Amino acid sequence: MKFENDFSLKPYNTFGIDVKAKHFARFDSVQELQELLQRPAIKEEPKLILGGGSNVLFTKDFEGIVLLNGIKGMQVLHEDSNYTYVRAGGGEIWHDLVLFCLEHNLGGIENMSLIPGTVGAAPLQNIGAYGAELKDVFQELEAVHLETGEVHTFDNMACQFGYRESVFKHRLKGQYVVTSVTLRLRKAHELNTSYGAIHTTLQEMQVQQPTIHDVSAAVCHIRRSKLPDPAQIGNAGSFFKNPEIPVLLFDVLKEKHPDMPAYPVSEASVKVPAGWLIEQCGWKGKVIDNYGVHKNQALVLVNYGGAKGEKLVELAYDIIHSVQEKFGITLQPEVNIL
Numbered sequence: 001m002k003f004e005n006d007f008s009l010k011p012y013n014t015f016g017i018d019v020k021a022k023h024f025a026r027f028d029s030v031q032e033l034q035e036l037l038q039r040p041a042i043k044e045e046p047k048l049i050l051g052g053g054s055n056v057l058f059t060k061d062f063e064g065i066v067l068l069n070g071i072k073g074m075q076v077l078h079e080d081s082n083y084t085y086v087r088a089g090g091g092e093i094w095h096d097l098v099l100f101c102l103e104h105n106l107g108g109i110e111n112m113s114l115i116p117g118t119v120g121a122a123p124l125q126n127i128g129a130y131g132a133e134l135k136d137v138f139q140e141l142e143a144v145h146l147e148t149g150e151v152h153t154f155d156n157m158a159c160q161f162g163y164r165e166s167v168f169k170h171r172l173k174g175q176y177v178v179t180s181v182t183l184r185l186r187k188a189h190e191l192n193t194s195y196g197a198i199h200t201t202l203q204e205m206q207v208q209q210p211t212i213h214d215v216s217a218a219v220c221h222i223r224r225s226k227l228p229d230p231a232q233i234g235n236a237g238s239f240f241k242n243p244e245i246p247v248l249l250f251d252v253l254k255e256k257h258p259d260m261p262a263y264p265v266s267e268a269s270v271k272v273p274a275g276w277l278i279e280q281c282g283w284k285g286k287v288i289d290n291y292g293v294h295k296n297q298a299l300v301l302v303n304y305g306g307a308k309g310e311k312l313v314e315l316a317y318d319i320i321h322s323v324q325e326k327f328g329i330t331l332q333p334e335v336n337i338l
């Protein structure tokens, strides 16, 4: 266990924002976390659980205790006739779990290669990319209740997954620390190469009969070419969610903007890429002092070094405002603004 006071969070958020936490502790096991939660000095403090810090934007110092999940371990638990079950500690890096599964020839999360962040954070926003979502392979998670220190198990239903959503962002917000996640991976690989960019990249790679390894390689290639590496340029991936709008509104907008892309969600609604909306408003590649909008993907806000969180929030609101003005659509941040 590690315990610090007045501690810089700069290395612990991928935006690289330099703020401080009043207290900071890293726990490496469920027992260490339970022990921490019982300390009288900590019991009353506001708490923030950090994984990879890849989905937060700090705008001020955190006047409480930041708990960093350091619980490691990955194992194949057991298998039945159709599935193999894999469990990973909440503090594991998500992409390391992808690599573990590839090494064991287990398919199901290869499309989610290179998503930044930790295993414990993955269910909170039901991470997803290139046609796959965590919920499709999720079996259960274990989580420690911050008030009681009890360990509770949540199955797929109990997590109430949606697009970048779960019960942990709503009714149970801030109440639990996810200590392990168990995946249920289908033994017969079902590749998902429907996403246009994957298909094209596999063709460029001259792969005729792709394996899960090829799909992962293609996804890594696409992500590296489009998305900035947080180790080089501070960012938190998609800053906004792709908005879901009624088909009726889409039909009206399409008359004015014939190129407007959309993906069906249901009979009555479609999802519009926020990146497209933002680009249409002229923001793509915009640099303001030491921060801005990424040049290859307008959905990603970037800190070129030393930017303040408030400035990025200001930029986010300017973007929301201009998309609202031009299209009548209100973008919602995907990133947690603290």
Ligand code: EPU
Pocket: 128, 129, 130, 131, 226, 227, 236, 237, 238, 239, 240, 241, 242, 261, 273, 274, 275, 276, 277, 279, 284, 296, 297, 298, 299, 334
């Ligand atoms: N587009 C533009 N300009 C841009 C960016 C996108 O016009 O600057 C349009 C293009 O039409 C493009 C379409 O948007 O074809 C889709 O873009 P992309 O494939 O990059 O995906 P996205 O919808 O912008 C979502 C996720 C990403 C995920 C990709 C791939 C959300 C909020 N974002 O982005 O997730 O990697 O799909 O599946 O759903 C993340 O959550 O941090 C993240 C990076």
